[in-house]
Amino acid sequence: MSIALIITVVGTLVIFMLAMGVISFIRADRDDADRKVKDRLRQFAMTEVETQSFDLLLAQSSMSQVPWFNRMLSKMQIASNISRLIRQGKSKGTTGTYLLLCALLGMIGAYVGIMVADRLWIAVVLAGLLGYVPILYLRKRKESRMTAFHKQLPEVLDLMSRALKAGHTFGGAMRMVSDEFDDPIGGEFRQTLDEINFGMDVDRALDNLLERVDVADLKFFAVSVNIQRETGGNLAEIVSNIARLVRERFVLFGKVRVLSAEGRLSALLLSALPFITAGILYLINPGYMSLMWTTELGLNMSYGALFGMTLGIICMRRMVNIKV
Structure with a gap:
């Protein structure tokens, strides 16, 4: 059996499982969610009031609507990481759907690599690149949401400081934040406040907040409160001091971005220059440039150049990505 046929069969199975997951996700109606909530509340009512019992009120989400697939994903570390990315980015869909989509795109990349380039290593590279696209989308969603949270944090801390000075309790200050600010910081603080009101310890509720929000400056706030x-x-x-510290870090980060702007622009130009040069040479003399993909030696040179450029881009990106 050829590799192309194996990829086709596996890809068909992945497409079927992905379609089943999407259909089950669409058909998941609100009545089923209400029933689950009522069952959990009923279980909570019949349980003794202990610290562990409040876990019954925490939001629980399955990784897949298919029971056996959900059990399998619950034992995989990569599924747990993807589930966390989904929560942090407030992305739609389940972990199983994104994993199946990664598998489908990976199969497409492998098929294209085998059928077009007729090289196994190109098929592996394309499978890895296309299979990583859904994960990259989740990471971008997470980074966008965490950046918005970070920008709101100094104003939130100032509001809490003024509320505490005016005589409000810590819970009252968090309630003001949840009412006055939009998502993401308003929704996250509202969920933390709900956990505290249900009886969870403040330390544990803040730890849950740190688990949902991947912002380094928020750790200063949580540790200080504890x-x-x-x-x-x-x-x-x-x-108030934490708010001032966060603002000073913003100023320092802005200075670093200004000082590293030349390096980032140089990296961008160096990355685009080979493609621009190849395009101009092809317009001037198509026969000369076509040797790069019509001959065996030209193909090997092109693959080596792409590999070297990829390593160079990674190195330049790490050089200009300065942590503050």
């Missing part, structure tokens, strides 16, 4: 609750101190002043 330490203040154990040792005492002026929480309003602590929150």
Whole structure:
């Protein structure tokens, strides 16, 4: 059996499973969700009030609507990572759907590599690149949402500081944030406040907030609140200092971006220059440039050049990506 036939068969199975997952996702109606919530609330009502019992009220989401597939995904670390990306980016769909989509795109890349280039290593590279596209989409969604959260954080901390100075409790200050600010920070603080109101410890609720939000500056706030609750101190002043620290980090990050702008622009030009040069040479002399993909030596040179350029782009990106 040829590799192309194997890829076709496996791709067909993946498409079928992906279609079944999408159909089950569309047919998931609200009545089923209401029934699950009522069952969990009923279980909570019959359970003794302990710290562990409040887990019954936490949001639970399955990785797939197919039971056996959901059980299989629950044991995979990559599925857990994708599920976290979905939560952090507020993306639609389930973990199983994205994994099947990765498999489908990977099969398409492998098929194109085998049928067009007739090289196994090209099929592997294309499968990896296309299979990573859904993960890249989830990462972009997450980064966009976390950036919006980060931009809102200084104003939120200032509001909480003023509320605490005015005599409000910590819960009241969080309620003001959830009412005054839009998503993402308003929704995340609202969920944390709901967990605290249901009886969860503040430390654990803030840890859950850090799990949902991947922002380094938020850790300063959570750790400071936890330490203040154990040792005492002026929480309003602590929150105000954290807000000033976050703003100073924003200023430093802006300076770093300005100083590294030349390096980033040079990396962009160096990455685009070979393609621009090849395009101009092809317009001037098509027969001369066509040797790069019509002869065996030209193809090998092209593949080697692409590989070297990829390594160069990765190195330049790491050089200009300065952490603050």
